[in-house]
Amino acid sequence: MPTERRPNLFLVGAQKSGTTTLATLLSCHPQIFFCSPKEPGFLAFGERGYPFPTGRGEPAAASGWVVREESTYLQLFARAPKEARYLGDASTWYLAEPGTAERIQAYSPDARIIVILRHPAERAYSAWCHARRDGEEPLADFTDALAAESERQSPSHLLRYRAMGQYARQLRPYLDTFGRERVLILRYEDLRDSANALWRECLLFLDLDPSLPAPTAHHQNRSGMPRSRLLQRLLKHEGFKSTMKRLLPTPLAAWSKAQVDRLNLERFPPMSAASRQALVAEYREEVSELEAMTGLDLSAWQR
Template sequence: MSKWPNFFIVGSAKSGTTSMYYYLKDHPDIFFSTPKEPSYFSNKFLNYPYSAEDKRSQFFMSYLINNEKEYLKLFESSNCKKAIGEATPNYLYYNESAIEIKKKVPDAKIIILLRNPVERAFSSYMMNVRDLDETESFEEALRLEEYRIKQNYHYAWFYKKTGLYYKQVKKFLDTFGKDKVKIVLFDDICRDKKGTLKDVCEFLEVDASYYDDYDFKMFNVSGRPKVKFINYLLRQKNPIRSAVQKILPYHFRHKTTFHILKMNCKKEDMNSSTRKELQNHFNKDIRDLSSLIKKDLSHWLS
């Protein structure tokens, strides 16, 4: 009998979804799909092929699954695991995905990770810089956003639009009900990883004690590359990367890649005037979101 997942991490991108995926994947009662982001429930909303100017389009499309039989194969080896999930951050952005998930998995549990949209925007930008896909300054990239939207870039280049959470989150709450949706703030993950994971375990109804002595690490850290050639080998299409992909298992390859990227990246700070501009841009949406999810988000406004 075919098995559908019973929970989904739906976003937001650059809010800790990769770290959460690996933390939960290690739990003995939890099964996750490989790849992490099959995008099955959002594929009808993706306007591919993407713009020829978007260098990452083929990379993103390589993991997309649009066939039900292939999608269900991802969960064939879940065996007796209690919680079966996948983690596609674009489901939140393409929030009509909520309806598609509901049709197939009416009792699904939804996990939404949210990060200060100002910080998320800059982190997303720095990820694209890290992967050698963004050559513009942050300020110029923000100015180009509307152009990129019209030119049909992948949503990873929509630094401002992706962070307008209110309507995205509301769609999932309206579709599944508040009891089936778990909101996790990136701030809480950074402050108390163990407590946050235990809370998520209770939501998924699995043993929370697994994380009592767990070694937490952060994955998919953004930054400007110290040595560009290293990041080229790891993140751009090239013969060496293609050969390694055929030899090494998916999860070992990805964990190793994230570790090397972290070592090879240097942090940068956002321009203070740009930060203020983005705070003004997101102000109303943050206030609306705060009211919707009943969480104090005033620290996102300062």
């Protein structure tokens, strides 16, 4: 019986920072394989599964796909081609969930870590839009949802609008555990504006040939209020998504999903200037600490 292969590439977050687009982009490389579902969450939650409720007090959608057993987890990578050097897990809870860096290191000692970060105020608003789209957030005003965060008892990570943007605290265990040379830290802005350069940076980090042309990046996981809730539930169903990925090449599946989202989702208005200014002020010290920690230019996040 062939030895089961363990994942050795972890795209750990941040949530709502382009991880779906980045995982899809990297999956186009013949030596990189990402599992489906994209976020099995096994190394964050294990046997307890995903116990955190929505803002309505109901089980979050993630409770239906988070993997509890190692055998099931490893089976997700059984479809990886033999030539794949990297087997990837893109669970965005891994960045924020305490103890996960250490569990990844114990489970996959030679793992490489990729982190992509987004302006924390914009990330928070995007999370609220996503939660509204999927019915997890009952509060129709972003300001009210921010105020409710501290009152909720261990809600779904999607509803932890402020906490999930505290990147310096979340990133420190990864740098301490893996060392800076095994952690690649990217900015969402570069995925959005300079995808070709970001693709090359990722390949260099993974010791892969950087001359391979970058595929077209189709930005995914768009948020908006669904015109058809039934269609939205179908698109979110893991069985449907897995079937699409089996039947269609990765770029075509991503393009098809983006086109359906464009037609079915009515875009949310931009975040208000007042909400943005308040969050920027709250995150000011956090961003300065992160800038010193990573060496990234994050001056745009201070406004």
